[in-house]
Amino acid sequence: MTQLSTIEKLEILADAAKYDASCASSGTSKKNSIGGKGIGSTEGMGICHAYAPDGRCISLLKVLLTNHCIFDCHYCINRKSSDVRRARFTPQEVADLTLSFYRRNYIEGLFLSSGIIKSSNHTMEQLMETARILREEHDFRGYIHLKTIPEADPELVYQAGLYADRVSINVELPTDAGLTRLAPDKDARQIEGAMGEVKSSIIENKDARKRFKNAPRFAPAGQSTQMIVGADSASDADIVGKASRLYDGFGLRRVYYSAFSPIPDASAVLPLKRPPLIREHRLYQSDWLMRFYGYSSREVMQATGTDGMLPLDIDPKLAWALNFRENFPLDVNRAPREMLLRVPGLGVRAVNRIIAARRHHLLRLDDVAKLTVSIAKVRPFLVAADWRPTMLTDRADLRSLLAPRQEQLELFVA
Amino acid sequence: MTALQHVKLGAYYVVTMPEPDDFDFWRERARALVQCDVPPDRVAWVEPGGSGNLFSHGERRMPVPDRDAPQVRASRAFVTLAKNAILHTDTERFALLYRLLWRHQANPRIMEDKTDGDVRRIDELARIVRRDSHKMHAFVRFRLVEESDEEEAGEHYVAWFEPEHHILRANAGFFMRRFANMKWSILTPRGSLHWDGKVMEEGPPAQRSDAPAGDPAEDLWRKYYASTFNPSRLKIGAMLKEMPKKYWKNMPEASLIPELVAGAQARESAMVAAGEVKDEARPDTLAAIEKALGICRRCPIGELGTNAVMGEGPSDASFMIVGEQPGDQEDMQGRPFVGPAGQLLDMHLAEAGIERKSAYVTNTVKHFKYVMRGKRRLHQSPTAKEIDSCRWWVDSERALVKPKLVLALGASAARGVLGRTVSISRARGVPQMLDDGSELWITAHPSYLLRLEGPAREEQERLFTADLAAVAARLTELVA
Known part of the structure; x- marks a missing residue:
């Protein structure tokens, strides 16, 4: 076989890696290259260095070390029965590419994953070697996200966490049945076991750092995971429940959702068409409700319909409010913070502003309008000094008043 | 006051x-x-x-x-x-x-x-x-200038950027902390910054022509940008919101955007169409299958112009044998398992006490897939995709013949029945229950034995014989 050039390998291995949704570079410890030998800094906020026409942020060089794989997961473009072109980078090549991009300010760092070659341990060692070259030989202080292999030796995973800012293991599918059917080589219990190991390493490391200032940091940006939406029959309620268990059980920083999208040479077991991207969006909104708005997973599930699916035409917060109208309207001048957060159309920032401003004077509807994005959306749920909505609970047509107008559906974009 | x-x-x-x-x-x-x-x-x-x-x-x-x-x-x-x-x-x-x-x-x-x-x-x-x-942190793009004429030869990274507000000096610290050990300059219409690894200097306003025009690494970067884009999820509005057009002129990757957007719809449709299998009604007789097979173009093998080879045997056989695909001999005679592999199979069946005439013998893929090597047509393994497309025919045959026991010869056949890839060494000898209640047994393909020599062949022959013996024993139980 002819030798592939770096640019050909990059094309194949970046294409193979793009189905991982995460590209975050935020939330890690602060570091910079002053006093060091190399380059790199992380200052808390992630930076998106470019955006692709799919609207996704390009923050990291996201590639696979290789797309050869001994596994045969139906949803995956790299499964062994797939007919794609294969390529393989050496750890040194990936490290060089990362530094070359970083010096030109194209990226925040590296997100490295890999198909399973030879054995899980061998693969994990290769991933780690790449991180080691960057950190030790080049004193690279940018962001590194390593995908860890659930079947690999925990000691190797621990080593990886010492080099990386973030480690992640994908749970892949929301239900065990789905995993067994679509990823016959993977084992849900093994994945969760590995996530549990990472969690305890993070906790132990925090504890060690309290006592020994110089203890090495283990994955300061925590761990995350990803679930594929729409490749199996799991409902939104299943997915939200699974996400909530993952947040609680493994202290995850983020659960990413990736709407299943058609891949070249797809397996016949998969649905051909992708689910609407709006479904992924509604799931992220529900994720926000749990992480920033104080909703429990049970409450988010109350926003789903009888089929366990979140409505696609309105957001889950509005859906919940319509189901529990007895909580509204709320007095914008008196209601506690946690209740104001439940008003559809009020974000965390708007609620903070309302609470600060109402210490100074009674808020009228005009004032609220200055603090929020859309007064029309929040008005039915609020009482202000000069405003009282007409009998909210009596209006059967409330949903249609608030739902965004149905547009001619995009024939080609949807 | x-x-x-x-x-x-x-x-x-x-x-x-x-x-x-x-x-x-x-x-x-x-x-x-x-x-x-x-x-x-x-x-x-x-x-x-x-x-x-x-x-x-x-x-x-x-x-x-x-x-x-x-x-x-x-x-x-x-x-x-x-x-x-x-x-x-x-x-x-x-x-x-x-x-x-x-x-x-x-x-x-x-x-x-x-x-x-x-x-x-x-x-x-x-x-x-x-x-x-x-x-500015995000969209500054440095270009490498190799400096060889000065006393200190080395790498100098230079960027041209056009900020909208007076932010240059306030952000000097960010780039200094990030690229502390690199020599760099940022040139803007409002002033410039120069860092040599030790000291920050401010310079006068600059022009675009003062900055280098290109960098070989940009080809790699553009390739990465194009490859990481998923054409199935076009969201131009989301991109424009975060990366407004005013920044595009100084970003090497932005020149690709129009063609990526234009090609996206076509790329997705092609992927969907390639995976599409028309859901026709299943033929209700074996004869109907044979007729429809001749014009099947579900996969590219059908385009090679070879003959479709239908299964043969009693239409109510309790035993079905599934192979991989017809070979050169089978294609010419229009019958399954008549070439060298078929003869080996016949020999082993006889040894195990199974009469071939009592079994329904067919293939996973119905057409011969080959490449020309000189004057010979050389067998080529079907891809997983082709097996999955052709699975519909094997399923149809199984639905009509209703065998109690199916024997899959080789990995392709196993995939054709099960829909997933299995390892022969792990799956052989252990029956699996299929959805219709029949049993699936898996063993190697006889042509595999033909390719081996010496002790390896003896070992595989022994395993194959044992598998067939087990199948024969089980058949007797099932039919009785």
Whole structure:
């Protein structure tokens, strides 16, 4: 076989890696290259260095070390029965590419994953070697996200966490049945076991750092995971429940959702068409409700319909409010913070502003309008000094008043 | 304020800023003016280089506050916002900041009231500046210049950037901390920064032509940009919101956007169409299958122009054998398992006491897939995709014949029945229950035995014989 050039390998291995949704570079410890030998800094906020026409942020060089794989997961473009072109980078090549991009300010760092070659341990060692070259030989202080292999030796995973800012293991599918059917080589219990190991390493490391200032940091940006939406029959309620268990059980920083999208040479077991991207969006909104708005997973599930699916035409917060109208309207001048957060159309920032401003004077509807994005959306749920909505609970047509107008559906974009 | 003070301070004051982003200068002047009780409408703030003609009658000397003048108060929230807001290009910014500082003296918590017009405006200015800075961190693109003519040969990274506001100096620290051990310059129309690894120097405004025109690494970067884009999820609005067109001209990857967008729809449709299998009604007789097979073009093998080879055997056989695909001999005779592999199979079946005539014998893939090597047609394994497309025919045959036991020969056959890839060494000898209640047994394909030699062949022959013996025993149980 002819030798592939770096640019050909990059094309194949970046294409193979793009189905991982995460590209975050935020939330890690602060570091910079002053006093060091190399380059790199992380200052808390992630930076998106470019955006692709799919609207996704390009923050990291996201590639696979290789797309050869001994596994045969139906949803995956790299499964062994797939007919794609294969390529393989050496750890040194990936490290060089990362530094070359970083010096030109194209990226925040590296997100490295890999198909399973030879054995899980061998693969994990290769991933780690790449991180080691960057950190030790080049004193690279940018962001590194390593995908860890659930079947690999925990000691190797621990080593990886010492080099990386973030480690992640994908749970892949929301239900065990789905995993067994679509990823016959993977084992849900093994994945969760590995996530549990990472969690305890993070906790132990925090504890060690309290006592020994110089203890090495283990994955300061925590761990995350990803679930594929729409490749199996799991409902939104299943997915939200699974996400909530993952947040609680493994202290995850983020659960990413990736709407299943058609891949070249797809397996016949998969649905051909992708689910609407709006479904992924509604799931992220529900994720926000749990992480920033104080909703429990049970409450988010109350926003789903009888089929366990979140409505696609309105957001889950509005859906919940319509189901529990007895909580509204709320007095914008008196209601506690946690209740104001439940008003559809009020974000965390708007609620903070309302609470600060109402210490100074009674808020009228005009004032609220200055603090929020859309007064029309929040008005039915609020009482202000000069405003009282007409009998909210009596209006059967409330949903249609608030739902965004149905547009001619995009024939080609949807 | 007393009438007397009004008389004393009746003059207008004009403050000319030395630099558009000099917060310390502004703070010092503003503090003195507040201490001297000069109300906002009596101060004119002038941009550097601004003429200030309107206020030519104003006092250019600063008033000197009394030594016992009260301390000027400012909340931390105000100072943080003001440091950013002063970088905005809005000419009214200095006056706005002064007005807020003035109002702070009466109401130290004024910044909390986000319904106030001035507070909202400073919020807005600071937000825009923060965004401009953030986009600078993101979209500056360095290009490598190899310096060999100087005494210190080395790499110099140079960027051309056009910020909208006066943010260059404020962000020098960010790039210094990030690229501490690299020699770099950022050139902008408002000034430039040069870092040599030790000292930061400021330089005059620059032009685009002062910066290098390209960098070989940009080809790699463009390839990465194009490859990481998923054409199935076109969201142009989301991209434009975060990466407005005004930045595109200085980003090497942006030139690709139009063609990526234009090609996306076609790429997705092609992927969907390639996976599409028409859901026709299943044929209700074996003869109907045979007829339909001849014109099957579900996969590219059908295009090779070989003959479709239908299964053969009793239509109510309780035993079905599934192979991989017809070979050269089978294609010419139109019958399954008549070539060398078929003869080996017949021999082993006889040895196990199974009569071939009692079994329904067929293939996973119905057409011969080959490449020409000289004058010979050389067998090629079907891809997983082709097996999955052809699975529909094997399923149809199984639905009609209703065998109690299916024997799959080789990995392709196993995939054709099960729909997933299995390992022969792990799956052989252990029956699996299929959806219709029949049993699936898996063993190697006889052509595999033909390719082996010596002890390896003896070992595989032994395993194959054992598998067939087990199948024969099980068949007797099932039929009895």
